[in-house]
Amino acid sequence: MTTKQCVDASGNVAAFYHPVRGYYALRALKYFPVNAVVQVFSAHEQLEQPTYLSVQIGDDKHIHLFPDCLQYTNHSCEPNTFFDTEKGEVVALRAIHQNEELTFFYPATEWSMNQPFQCVCHTPSCLGVIQGAAHLEDTVIINYRFSGYIQKKLEQRRAVSGG
Ligand SMILES: [Zn+2]
Structure with missing residues (x-):
């Protein structure tokens, strides 16, 4: 198994290549209790247009993460996990075991993705096509935690729809 270590010296997480599936996955290198900060992050660079690796922090504001x-x-x-883009923290949404893959809900930070994809997470509540928070039903939204930016967008949408 190939390991791609984080630049960060915290020793909290590392990316591993999955040779069968053909992609990288981030894994916890230690146990994290619920609400623990798994990793702090900052903006490696800020972009006006999203890439398939960027995280959205505002209208026309997207960042590449460091580490x-x-x-x-x-x-x-x-x-x-939840990526708190205001605090710059990856937070554990539940207890995470050592070596467990870390995942996050892309619409938690992405409003409308220009590269929607068919989700293959195989969880019971899988939503199928993932294309950003703008495309989620209210009944789905209540199940998730969203960044400050996305919360604001959802409130604006509610105000427009008179809800
Ligand atoms: Zn899914």
Whole structure:
């Protein structure tokens, strides 16, 4: 198994290549209790247009994460982490075991993705096509935690729809 270590010296996470599936996955290198900060992050660079690796922090504001290996965090419809883009923290949504894959819910930070994809997380609550928070039903939204930016967008949408 090939390991791609984080630049960060915390020793909290590392990206591993999965030779059979053909992609990288981020894994916890230690146990994290619920609400623990798994990894702190900052913006490696800021972009006006998203890439398939970027995280959205505002209208026309997208960042590439540092440490770089966080870009290998895969999406899950039942994520175990939340990327708090205001605090710059990856937070454990539940207890995470050592070596467990870390996942996050892409619509938690992405409003409308220009590269939607068919989710293969195989969790019971899998939503199928993932294309950003703008495309989620209210009944789905209540199940997730969203970044400050996405919360604001959802409130604006509610105000427009008179809800
Ligand atoms: Zn899914």
